[in-house]
Amino acid sequence: MPFLQSFCQWLENTAVGQFISGSTWAFPTIETVHVLVLVIVVGSIAIVDLRLLGVASNNRPVSQLSNDVLPITWTAFVLALITGGLLFSSKATHYLGNWPFRFKMALLALAGLNMLLFHFLTYRGVSGWDDQRVTPRAARLAGFLSLAFWTGVIVFGRWIGFTVR
Amino acid sequence: MLEQVAKFCDWLSLTPVSQTIQNVEWIIPMVQSVHIIAIAIVMSSVLMVDLRLMGLVGQSQPISGLARRFVPWVWWSLVALLLTGSVLIAAEPRRDLLNPVFQAKMALLLVAILVTAFFQETVRRNMAFWDQSPSRRASAWLTAVASLTVWIAIVGCGRWIAYVEHG
Numbered sequence: 001m002p003f004l005q006s007f008c009q010w011l012e013n014t015a016v017g018q019f020i021s022g023s024t025w026a027f028p029t030i031e032t033v034h035v036l037v038l039v040i041v042v043g044s045i046a047i048v049d050l051r052l053l054g055v056a057s058n059n060r061p062v063s064q065l066s067n068d069v070l071p072i073t074w075t076a077f078v079l080a081l082i083t084g085g086l087l088f089s090s091k092a093t094h095y096l097g098n099w100p101f102r103f104k105m106a107l108l109a110l111a112g113l114n115m116l117l118f119h120f121l122t123y124r125g126v127s128g129w130d131d132q133r134v135t136p137r138a139a140r141l142a143g144f145l146s147l148a149f150w151t152g153v154i155v156f157g158r159w160i161g162f163t164v165r
Numbered sequence: 166m167l168e169q170v171a172k173f174c175d176w177l178s179l180t181p182v183s184q185t186i187q188n189v190e191w192i193i194p195m196v197q198s199v200h201i202i203a204i205a206i207v208m209s210s211v212l213m214v215d216l217r218l219m220g221l222v223g224q225s226q227p228i229s230g231l232a233r234r235f236v237p238w239v240w241w242s243l244v245a246l247l248l249t250g251s252v253l254i255a256a257e258p259r260r261d262l263l264n265p266v267f268q269a270k271m272a273l274l275l276v277a278i279l280v281t282a283f284f285q286e287t288v289r290r291n292m293a294f295w296d297q298s299p300s301r302r303a304s305a306w307l308t309a310v311a312s313l314t315v316w317i318a319i320v321g322c323g324r325w326i327a328y329v330e331h332g
Contacts, residue, residue, distance in 0.1 A: 028324065028327075028328045035320060039205035039208045056234065068213075155194075155195070
């Protein structure tokens with residue numbers, strides 16, 4: 001994909017990309033924030049997933065739990081996106097060609113798709129099963145897939161650090 | 166003391182267990198991934214409880230309910246963290262045990278465990294403990310800020326172990 005390639009070359013050469021790759025402290029500092037917010041993204045999503053699967057928080061209505069948790073998830077996700085983008089800009093072409101990075105992006109896309117399908121199809125009928133421990137099969141499937149995709153995001157995300165140098 | 170720790174590190178890194186972890190390429194990334202997943206459970210659980218203590222999230226639920234839901238997950242995840250952490254130490258003992266950032270992380274971990282146990286114990290003895298008076302609510306806020314600060318510092322130290330020069 002020549003467009004992506006030239007975009008990444010441009011990104012690496014921006015002032016931001018140059019600064020992060022040239023500094024000794026910038027990358028680890030941004031990475032620390034990235035880790036902090038990404039664990040909150042995944043952990044908070046897991047709280048909702050475990051409710052959908054009937055494993056935990058079963059005494060709480062699904063909608064109430066989601067309303068409590070998802071603002072935290074979204075705030076952390078925006079910060080993860082920004083810090084991730086900054087880390088990416090320091091070595092964009094290296095990341096682009098890195099297979100764990102590509103798998104991570106694919107899994108992020110799948111997690112997003114899973115969330116959209118759940119939100120716009122299954123969750124529309126939530127009033128019918130809000131306080132029930134056993135949620136509809138589609139909701140349980142969404143919870144299971146979400147846990148699987150996000151686990152994969154973490155595994156491949158960690159793997160990037162061992163393969164990009 | 167430091168010399169003995171250094172000797173222990175050198176002994177440990179030559180054991181078959183350590184050698185295996187060092188030589189099998191996928192073990193460290195996999196164990197680190199499990200470590201991060203356990204951190205995700207701890208941090209999100211702590212965040213839910215602490216934001217509620219600060220009066221920011223989940224007001225529809227009593228603090229005792231949140232404590233019952235989330236604190237056990239913190240303890241079980243800590244067990245997973247100690248196990249996976251031990252594997253990572255066994256792989257590169259000098260990188261961790263002699264590293265001031267690692268030592269700071271362990272000291273902070275002790276504080277975090279004490280704060281969490283204190284919080285759990287107050288709720289176990291009296292479910293309404295934190296809601297009883299305005300001054301209690303101020304202490305709740307302080308406890309939450311202390312807990313969040315310490316846990317965030319632990320995660321920060323964890324990441325910086327890899328970047329700090331040491332023995």
